[in-house]
Amino acid sequence: MNRDRTGAPREPGSQWYDSEAGPLVRPYAMTGGRTSSGPTGVHLDLIALVTLGLGAPGDDPGLGPEHRALLELCRTETLSLAELAAGADLPVGVVRVLLGDLLELGCVTVSRPVQPAQLPDGDLLREVIEGLRAL
Numbered sequence: 001m002n003r004d005r006t007g008a009p010r011e012p013g014s015q016w017y018d019s020e021a022g023p024l025v026r027p028y029a030m031t032g033g034r035t036s037s038g039p040t041g042v043h044l045d046l047i048a049l050v051t052l053g054l055g056a057p058g059d060d061p062g063l064g065p066e067h068r069a070l071l072e073l074c075r076t077e078t079l080s081l082a083e084l085a086a087g088a089d090l091p092v093g094v095v096r097v098l099l100g101d102l103l104e105l106g107c108v109t110v111s112r113p114v115q116p117a118q119l120p121d122g123d124l125l126r127e128v129i130e131g132l133r134a135l
Contacts, residue, residue, distance in 0.1 A: 044096045
């Protein structure tokens with residue numbers, strides 16, 4: 001039986017996880033050494049909202065397990081980039097690169113939340129509420 005450094009029995013398939021160090025697959029291996037999200041031209045900040053796209057191929061051989069994990073997280077609801085990173089337990093930089101790949105394949109769409117400057121003025125909303133109450 002294989003044993004790890006501590007002498008505990010090693011389970012089959014656990015060679016990519018070390019109980020002390022964590023996962024042994026490094027972020028640069030997940031992204032192929034890339035640090036940018038590709039030529040998509042979309043700025044992927046922490047609050048960018050990611051939705052599953054129409055052409056979401058789950059069986060594309062070019063997709064790694066991390067890509068599939070992100071697609072699975074997006075399958076049920078729209079999530080921000082920060083939520084995806086937390087849900088997949090991956091660094092934000094890695095998620096940006098992987099989302100760039102998924103964007104290029106048409107698997108996901110990215111939208112920006114409404115900017116505070118584009119929201120209606122508070123005074124206007126109060127007037128609308130007062131008008132509705134007057135009815």
